Amino acid sequence: MSKTLLVYAENRDGRLRQVALETLGAAQQIAGAQDRIQVVVAGSDITSAVSELVRYGVDLIYTIEHSALEHYNPEAYLAALKSVLQQAAPDLVLFGHTALGKDLAPLVAAHLQAGQISDITSIDLEGGHPVFTRPLYAGKAFEKRVFEAGPAVITIRPNNIAAASAAEGSASPIEDVAYPSPSLRTIVKEVVQKTTGKIDLSEAKIVISGGRGVKSADGFKPLEELADLLGGAVGASRGACDAGYCDYSLQIGQTGKVVTPEIYIACGISGAIQHLAGMSQSRVIIAINKDPEAPIFKVADYGIVGDLFDVVPLLTAEFRKVLV
Numbered sequence: 032m033s034k035t036l037l038v039y040a041e042n043r044d045g046r047l048r049q050v051a052l053e054t055l056g057a058a059q060q061i062a063g064a065q066d067r068i069q070v071v072v073a074g075s076d077i078t079s080a081v082s083e084l085v086r087y088g089v090d091l092i093y094t095i096e097h098s099a100l101e102h103y104n105p106e107a108y109l110a111a112l113k114s115v116l117q118q119a120a121p122d123l124v125l126f127g128h129t130a131l132g133k134d135l136a137p138l139v140a141a142h143l144q145a146g147q148i149s150d151i152t153s154i155d156l157e158g159g160h161p162v163f164t165r166p167l168y169a170g171k172a173f174e175k176r177v178f179e180a181g182p183a184v185i186t187i188r189p190n191n192i193a194a195a196s197a198a199e200g201s202a203s204p205i206e207d208v209a210y211p212s213p214s215l216r217t218i219v220k221e222v223v224q225k226t227t228g229k230i231d232l233s234e235a236k237i238v239i240s241g242g243r244g245v246k247s248a249d250g251f252k253p254l255e256e257l258a259d260l261l262g263g264a265v266g267a268s269r270g271a272c273d274a275g276y277c278d279y280s281l282q283i284g285q286t287g288k289v290v291t292p293e294i295y296i297a298c299g300i301s302g303a304i305q306h307l308a309g310m311s312q313s314r315v316i317i318a319i320n321k322d323p324e325a326p327i328f329k330v331a332d333y334g335i336v337g338d339l340f341d342v343v344p345l346l347t348a349e350f351r352k353v354l355v
């Protein structure tokens with residue numbers, strides 16, 4: 032029997048997020064030849080996100096555009112999705128494991144009385160049935176889970192599953208869905224962004240993180256310079272955040288963000304277990320620390336024993352020679 036997979040395509044500031052394409056990639060991995068992949072895009076300015084999505088040749092794109100959806104509000108977004116969920120009657124709904132996805136997916140699962148598997152990092156097919164892998168205990172163990180009955184909801188960890196690729200010459204049909212304008216118990220009046228224009232830490236392919244070893248807010252400047260040159264994002268240990276060198280929004284670890292970039296460069300970070308919980312799944316880890324015994328070197332693929340204030344500017348200068 033054919034199934035319907037419904038992908039929630041996350042967008043921000045009118046643009047499709049990379050995780051939306053990874054979520055679509057996950058749906059393409061799971062879908063059999065007879066299955067339908069449908070996508071839902073919601074927001075206040077979704078024109079360019081939708082025109083990008085059209086190129087992926089999905090079976091149907093539902094669009095819900097309304098000024099009430101400018102900022103994420105769980106009540107408004109669930110209300111917006113309800114009629115799509117009713118119409119599509121999906122067997123599987125897919126979200127990115129982002130701040131929005133972590134909040135909205137359980138609401139949708141509760142609404143559908145569906146099971147949910149979260150924070151998936153890989154998908155295998157056994158006899159055509161998807162088996163989902165998710166990390167446990169901060170990446171020290173992995174769990175494989177399957178659904179025994181539907182409907183089902185999953186969230187996909189950013190930077191782990193290959194993004195969908197656009198299908199040449201194909202176009203996807205679009206169906207506009209009306210926002211039901213429900214009366215809301217809370218409304219978002221304003222969102223004050225701290226990091227406008229910066230690459231999102233959880234989606235960055237390269238993360239340069241600073242720890243207490245950067246010694247001051249100014250100590251982050253060489254890291255920012257390297258990150259800008261490489262098109263990466265700056266992160267931090269809690270040590271650096273607690274010391275007031277940077278904002279807590281940069282914190283990576285057990286009580287911060289979990290990142291899985293292709294390259295993670297830890298500068299002046301000792302490598303406490305709580306920090307490793309947020310970055311040990313990175314593809315390549317490079318550690319710069321002046322203490323050769325620092326535990327970060329145990330998880331690093333490449334280690335540089337030295338003063339970060341010497342090493343980071345040297346790296347920037349060398350990369351500039353080949354990149355600029």
Ligand code: FAD
Pocket residue numbers: 241242243244245267268269270271282283284285286287298299300301302303304305306309319320321322325337338339340
């Ligand atoms: P330190 O441990 O002080 O290390 C600084 C390092 O910089 C040292 O290794 C030193 O050799 C090196 N250094 C100094 N100067 C230089 C230089 N000039 N050049 C090169 N190297 C230099 N931590 C997190 O990061 N994320 C979390 O989410 C998190 N959650 C936590 C939750 C709980 C419940 C608890 C108890 C702790 C948590 N921590 C977390 C804190 C964690 O235990 C560590 O205290 C913290 O990660 C240490 O930060 P750090 O490595 O920057 O500092």
